[in-house]
Amino acid sequence: MAHEVIRQQLPLFDEDGRAGATDDEHGRDLYYLPDLPEGDPYAAGHRTCAGCGPAIQYRWVLKAAGQDTVVAGPTGCMYVANSTYLCTPYTVPWAHTPIASGGSFTSGMAAGYEAMIRKGRYPGPYPNILVMAGDGSAADIGLGTISGALYRNHDALFICYDNECYANTGIQVSPTTPYAGMTTFTPFGKAIPEGNKLPPKNLAKMMAEGHPHCYVATTTVGYPVDLMNKTRKGLNHVGAAFLHCYTPCQKGWVYQTSMTVELGRRVVESGLWPVWEYDPAERQYHYFHPPVQRPVTDYLAMQGRFGHMLPEHVATMQVGANRNWEVIGMDVPPALRDLEDPARHQRLKDEEYSMPLNRGAGA
Numbered sequence: 001m002a003h004e005v006i007r008q009q010l011p012l013f014d015e016d017g018r019a020g021a022t023d024d025e026h027g028r029d030l031y032y033l034p035d036l037p038e039g040d041p042y043a044a045g046h047r048t049c050a051g052c053g054p055a056i057q058y059r060w061v062l063k064a065a066g067q068d069t070v071v072a073g074p075t076g077c078m079y080v081a082n083s084t085y086l087c088t089p090y091t092v093p094w095a096h097t098p099i100a101s102g103g104s105f106t107s108g109m110a111a112g113y114e115a116m117i118r119k120g121r122y123p124g125p126y127p128n129i130l131v132m133a134g135d136g137s138a139a140d141i142g143l144g145t146i147s148g149a150l151y152r153n154h155d156a157l158f159i160c161y162d163n164e165c166y167a168n169t170g171i172q173v174s175p176t177t178p179y180a181g182m183t184t185f186t187p188f189g190k191a192i193p194e195g196n197k198l199p200p201k202n203l204a205k206m207m208a209e210g211h212p213h214c215y216v217a218t219t220t221v222g223y224p225v226d227l228m229n230k231t232r233k234g235l236n237h238v239g240a241a242f243l244h245c246y247t248p249c250q251k252g253w254v255y256q257t258s259m260t261v262e263l264g265r266r267v268v269e270s271g272l273w274p275v276w277e278y279d280p281a282e283r284q285y286h287y288f289h290p291p292v293q294r295p296v297t298d299y300l301a302m303q304g305r306f307g308h309m310l311p312e313h314v315a316t317m318q319v320g321a322n323r324n325w326e327v328i329g330m331d332v333p334p335a336l337r338d339l340e341d342p343a344r345h346q347r348l349k350d351e352e353y354s355m356p357l358n359r360g361a362g363a
């Protein structure tokens with residue numbers, strides 16, 4: 001006799017219940033204070049760098065997923081720094097997969113749990129199954145296995161933690177490295193003054209357009225409740241879901257370690273990282289409209305990886321950001337339109353808040 005597969009529904013956190021919220025000088029809520037679970041399936045004691053964005057993402061995702069969760073982690077910083085011999089921060093089952101196999105491994109887990117529950121060999125309910133893969137894994141080496149898992153609609157959440165480089169092997173360029181982002185494989189110099197000439201691969205849109213039956217969303221570590229709610233929505237969705245999360249890497253990007261969450265806000269407010277949800281039932285995108293729209297320099301000048309940018313490179317970046325504002329249905333303020341002109345910029349390293357020029361990321 002086949003047993004029924006019982007699925008769990010995780011309640012969403014109240015994004016409006018911001019008791020004690022404080023506005024900052026831009027009118028942004030500084031503190032969300034919903035009732036969060038006390039437990040941390042990703043406990044203290046890992047060995048990531050101070051201010052590591054992926055570690056912050058891991059903590060919030062697993063807090064949202066809770067104790068009845070199994071996790072896979074393809075090779076990358078979040079495998080290496082979290083699995084020192086006989087010591088891990090996980091209090092839930094976790095498995096490492098080769099960098100290319102996050103999708104196929106997680107498909108196997110999902111299919112295995114379904115089969116075991118049906119056959120009465122596992123009592124259920126169906127656990128929360130998720131994989132958190134770096135951008136090198138999810139957007140490049142392991143893209144095929146994740147796309148395959150989404151297409152086959154395995155009931156699991158596939159997450160890309162995006163630090164915009166191959167961090168663990170020494171900050172090499174990845175398909176999500178932004179235009180002009182300095183990496184060890186995209187050094188700037190006389191021949192190529194901008195360093196990286198290419199715009200980033202639009203991974204989340206590829207996933208949504210290519211797998212229209214899946215729940216797909218983007219978020220950043222700057223919006224913890226949004227990140228946790230999208231984690232829960234992805235897990236509640238019966239079938240495959242994909243979440244693309246912006247996670248700064250202080251070692252590779254060269255910024256002050258206390259600024260990780262602030263970067264997660266500014267990248268959205270400067271139009272460089274649209275936050276949205278794709279609803280497979282409606283086949284519609286729902287775009288978040290941030291309350292603040294900033295020049296891209298407010299974001300770029302916080303990071304050494306952009307310090308070499310010349311006025312024309314900054315202007316190119318502003319053109320891209322303005323295009324993003326239009327895509328998400330927001331007007332481009334005249335002040336930001338004016339900044340498409342290179343004459344309105346100086347070298348980025350001369351901007352007021354600039355970090356030191358970065359010539360040796362990851363070295």
Ligand SMILES: Cc1ncc(C[n+]2csc(CCOP(=O)(O)OP(=O)(O)O)c2C)c(N)n1
Nearest residue numbers: 075076077099134135136137165166167168
């Ligand atoms: C097939 C294969 N190629 C290369 C490597 C070497 N390698 C180990 S970690 C890593 C970086 C992975 O980058 P990403 O997925 O973005 O994770 P991050 O290190 O940035 O957290 C690479 C290239 C590998 N383990 N397997």
Ligand code: SF4
Nearest residue numbers: 048049052077249250
């Ligand atoms: S190199 Fe970057 S991603 Fe890796 S542990 Fe350090 S801050 Fe985190």
Ligand SMILES: [Mg+2]
Nearest residue numbers: 134135165167
């Ligand atoms: Mg990476």
